[in-house]
Amino acid sequence: MRVNSIRDIMRASPVMPVIVIDRLDDAVPLARALVAGGIRVLEVTLRTAVALNAIKAIADAVPDAIVGVGTVTRPEQFAQVKSAGAVFAVTPGLTAELAAAAKAADMPLLPGVMTPSEVIAARAAGFDAMKLFPAEQAGGLGMLKALAGPFADVLFCPTGGVSLHSAPQFLALPNVGCVGGSWLVPKDKVASGDWQAISALAREAAALR
Numbered sequence: 001m002r003v004n005s006i007r008d009i010m011r012a013s014p015v016m017p018v019i020v021i022d023r024l025d026d027a028v029p030l031a032r033a034l035v036a037g038g039i040r041v042l043e044v045t046l047r048t049a050v051a052l053n054a055i056k057a058i059a060d061a062v063p064d065a066i067v068g069v070g071t072v073t074r075p076e077q078f079a080q081v082k083s084a085g086a087v088f089a090v091t092p093g094l095t096a097e098l099a100a101a102a103k104a105a106d107m108p109l110l111p112g113v114m115t116p117s118e119v120i121a122a123r124a125a126g127f128d129a130m131k132l133f134p135a136e137q138a139g140g141l142g143m144l145k146a147l148a149g150p151f152a153d154v155l156f157c158p159t160g161g162v163s164l165h166s167a168p169q170f171l172a173l174p175n176v177g178c179v180g181g182s183w184l185v186p187k188d189k190v191a192s193g194d195w196q197a198i199s200a201l202a203r204e205a206a207a208l209r
């Protein structure tokens with residue numbers, strides 16, 4: 001799917017699963033399990049050796065998935081992930097170099113922010129949708145309510161410490177477009193190939209909105 005903006009992603013799914021893939025063979029069945037449960041937006045993090053190949057495998061084999069890349073921290077990674085098939089990117093923070101590289105690659109970017117000054121800088125760089133990261137440590141619900149005053153035009157995706165239990169409170173805030181979290185992809189369920197359990201977690205998450 002062509003993604004024109006990060007707001008498309010936020011509309012497409014209430015939850016963005018933060019995915020760490022250790023074994024390449026897990027990538028496609030995991031993506032299929034999440035999509036079967038109704039979660040199409042996937043953030044595959046660049047934290048493992050197989051991450052790029054996992055993105056490529058999912059992009060090739062799971063057409064209903066909207067595959068993005070997470071944990072992008074170096075400008076040169078944008079071109080690499082784009083050729084692997086990622087259609088959006090997420091960074092834990094933002095620098096001028098990362099913003100320029102995302103633009104050069106024509107890749108919609110959800111940049112991470114944690115403070116008002118970072119929101120101002122990200123907005124000046126052209127972003128109106130941001131990841132509040134790490135959300136819980138940044139102040140969670142209270143922080144988002146406080147940011148809504150001066151930054152009413154910014155939509156957030158709080159990520160970090162969000163759970164199935166806390167997600168509805170985040171999603172109820174007017175300045176939250178979606179939440180991110182790893183709870184849909186428990187390491188033990190991936191290791192044992194329990195795709196049905198992961199589909200069930202995805203179904204619960206998809207029903208949050």
Ligand code: 3PG
Nearest residue numbers: 018159160161162181182
């Ligand atoms: C991460 O960086 O792994 C994400 O923020 C996910 O955080 P979580 O495991 O608390 O959902």
